[in-house]
């Protein structure tokens with residue numbers, strides 16, 4: 464097998480796919496039944512006979528690519544997964560070919576050095592870095608610490624585990640004490656609830672904090688909640704805030720929540736999986752005001768930092784919290800000073816881990832900080848314009864003005880019925896011209912956009928509104944999707 468030939472076939476096919484997607488050609492999504500796809504890809508034949516590369520590769524891609532979610536298409540406005548910067552995809556290929564696992568330094572010095580430099584860069588953006596330059600790995604007083612993980616869910620678990628170690632150092636050996644509870648927004652990501660159960664607090668240990676009309680945590684609800692917890696003989700392990708909330712893209716008031724946590728000496732964890740990227744933009748950083756008061760933050764690079772999935776960071780204000788996370792002795796003191804470099808294995812739930820730092824580095828090094836900031840500003844500001852367009856239309860309703868690149872709205876010509884909005888969303892996705900999502904906010908269902916692609920422009924949103932009107936009218940006339948197609 465000539466691997467260069469295979470790589471050339473793959474790259475030229477993918478390149479054409481991306482160019483076509485970017486120009487808005489074809490459907491965003493076609494969903495065939497899974498068994499039909501397996502047939503199309505000749506899975507049975509290739510597994511039995513082998514000999515796939517190079518002869519089968521082209522045919523495979525011709526069947527595979529049309530059945531993907533087209534993330535580069537400007538009418539992909541669905542989940543919060545990055546339209547990847549191509550440099551990140553190429554770094555993925557390099558990682559795959561080199562296969563250096565980021566658990567111990569000797570298994571990939573270059574990859575781990577870059578990971579730690581990227582962690583320093585991220586800490587610097589939060590204001591938790593005390594070093595002189597990105598390659599400064601000294602164990603400095605009041606320095607922050609962090610590690611890259613495969614995804615924000617794992618990052619949330621890592622951060623909450625550190626919160627548990629802080630309040631209950633014996634929990635690692637003796638188990639989680641029954642009196643620990645976590646206060647979190649009613650509107651938090653489900654991975655928080657999972658992390659709390661996995662940590663052995665149990666779902667009942669989640670004390671939901673009241674939210675306002677648009678799902679933001681009410682800081683005034685914190686004191687009464689803490690008092691109730693104390694009366695019950697319980698102890699608050701952490702307060703979890705959203706920056707921003709997955710459903711709405713709105714930021715909890717971090718500064719006020721942070722002040723409360725400081726006054727009551729409670730660990731503040733900020734779930735910034737999507738929204739922490741605002742920190743790199745001078746124009747949008749105010750949305751994260753108060754972040755320095757937090758104890759831990761998670762930040763997904765594969766959402767607004769343009770890296771391919773996965774690449775997430777868990778950051779801690781005090782690096783000792785990271786060092787203490789998975790054992791209750793300060794391992795850095797025992798670290799062999801003569802040993803070159805550092806391992807990441809003491810700080811992560813994972814053992815083998817991919818070279819995620821390189822992906823972020825290649826994107827940053829290609830774009831530069833200024834363009835990265837421009838991207839955040841561009842998508843956030845575009846979404847505000849889309850909101851103005853949609854909200855101006857008498858048959859559309861937006862429950863709030865967006866702070867980020869996530870927008871909720873409903874089509875109200877036939878009423879705001881929850882089921883109707885959901886059916887509308889499903890029909891639109893089934894037709895495949897647009898990919899959008901839906902969410903519930905305070906029991907009301909909305910259509911939802913996450914504007915991840917810088918190519919998504921006013922013309923696409925206008926076309927989406929026309930599509931919604933057409934589909935809604937047809938649904939009301941109880942026509943089949945087939946008839947809708949013919950009317951176009």
Ligand SMILES: *Cc1c(COP(=O)(O)O)cnc(C)c1O
Pocket residue numbers: 543613614615616617619652654705706707708709734735736737763775
């Ligand atoms: C996406 C998201 C997560 C989960 O991150 P993954 O990388 O998908 O595991 C957690 N919290 C918030 C607020 C998110 O938006």
